[in-house]
Amino acid sequence: MAQHVRGIVAPGRGAPVEVRTIVVPDPGPGEAVVRIQACGVCHTDLHYREGGINDDFPFLLGHEAAGVVDRIGEGVTDIAPGDFVILNWRAVCGNCRACLRGRPQYCFNTHNAKQKMTLEDGTELSPALGIGAFAEKTLVAAGQCTKVDPAASAEVAGLLGCGVMAGIGAAINTGGVGRGDSVAVIGCGGVGDAAIMGSRLAGAAKIIAVDISGAKLEKALELGATHAINSTIDDPVEKIRELTGGNGADVVIEAVGRPETYEQAFYARDLAGTVVLVGVPTPDMKIELPLLDVFGRGGSLKSSWYGDCLPSRDFPMLIDLHLQGRLDLGAFVTETIALEDVEKAFERMHAGDVLRSVVVL
Structure with a gap:
């Protein structure tokens, strides 16, 4: 059964973002629903809001996130409900010429969930970087979920999903x-x-x-x-x-x-x-x-591009270094905020007085 959650939507070019009800479908084959615990506010989200990426409005913003797997679809074996994961926007295919040459970090056929999340009236949403994590739950391809040590806090772990990893x-x-x-x-x-x-x-x-x-x-x-x-x-x-x-x-x-x-x-x-x-x-x-x-x-x-990272290799290693005290990911978190504060976070970002605002759900 589809789930109804709150999320941040950019309705049109340059328009203020809105808290809307998002319809998240049950995961299909190769997909997963993740309950988001924290998501960083990245410049890329602002670019989406300003129409700097493309014009596929409305966008469900947010992509620098960590959370817990809620449901999985048919054929998913690498993750299970309850796993603590960092989301990535490069689910590798395993079959393209880069993957077959042993270079999956350069995969030329990365993918996202096939199904669309929508507004309550059925309007399809474009998730930022195929993730859309300024929401209580989101639908992604299972390969976009990388399991890491749950001892790390979500507000710092999620930062590896984009800017810090880059x-x-x-x-x-x-x-x-x-x-x-x-x-x-x-x-x-x-x-x-x-x-x-x-x-x-x-x-x-x-x-x-x-x-x-x-x-x-x-x-x-x-x-x-x-x-x-x-x-x-x-x-x-x-x-x-x-x-x-x-x-x-x-x-x-x-x-x-x-x-x-x-x-x-x-x-x-x-x-x-x-x-x-x-x-x-x-x-x-x-x-x-x-x-x-x-x-x-x-x-x-x-x-x-994305720090030439391979999430399955790099995310767990960097989280381990963080937990050992050798990589202070917490130094990037300027403030933690609620979903309703994303627009203000964009203003602070534009002014240049934050490294990262992090939405905590």
């Missing part, structure tokens, strides 16, 4: 940061700060934070940066080179997604160094670099 993965999985490396992170919001924590976890010797906000740089230093550069005061390329013996950083992570900061990242890396783009650009943005510089500097220019 940053940590950009450093460890994509950038390959290793012991003794020098790392520069341009943009110290949630993703950039997670990249700083990931670099520290990987054993980087020097971690240079770059931002235009003094407050964000202070936070970055608290989370593991060894140096901070305010790019409104100093040229970040010159300063990064100065801090790395005139050479540039081994790995530069661009967590802004703008042409000018990407160019800074390109010229702030050492010869044969690595640039990782994890900031998300808009479709109109373009970059122009001398091709001779691209050739002559060597190294790698990489993009990191």
Whole structure:
């Protein structure tokens, strides 16, 4: 029998979000219903509300979530009711050319639940990133549920579902940061700060934070940066080179997604160094670099999508590190809020005075 729950819906481009009654169907084959315990408020949700992703309104927002499996559909064997899970938006298929080559983190055929959640009048909802977790319960593909240690609190565990995983993965999985490396992170919001924590976890010797906000740089230093550069005061390329013996950083992570900061990242890396783009650009943005510089500097220019993560591998490992006191996921939680406060959380996010607001249900 379908269940009726409360959820946050974006009705139209730029319109304030609304608390509405959501109809969640029984899970079909390969699907699961999850009772959401906590969900972070991510910039991607705001992009959905503003129509920056697509125009498939109304959207059921929320995707950075953890909760407990409520029901499972036919053929589901990897999870069971009562399991504590983190939701992900990359349920791998196991059959595409990437999966068959042993690289499921690059799966080219990820999927979501086939059924649609609706409003009470039957209007179909588009769940953000195939999840829709600003709701008391949501319907997902079973492969979007990753079991982790239930000793972790939901409000911190759920953050691995998107932004924190993107940053940590950009450093460890994509950038390959290793012991003794020098790392520069341009943009110290949630993703950039997670990249700083990931670099520290990987054993980087020097971690240079770059931002235009003094407050964000202070936070970055608290989370593991060894140096901070305010790019409104100093040229970040010159300063990064100065801090790395005139050479540039081994790995530069661009967590802004703008042409000018990407160019800074390109010229702030050492010869044969690595640039990782994890900031998300808009479709109109373009970059122009001398091709001779691209050739002559060597190294790698990489993009990191979801931190090149494999949820079944990475989520349990990072939760274990958190429970061991080696990865402070709680440092990202600025405030916990109710469903009704999501619109205010968007305003605080836009003002830049939170790392993460987390809805607790």
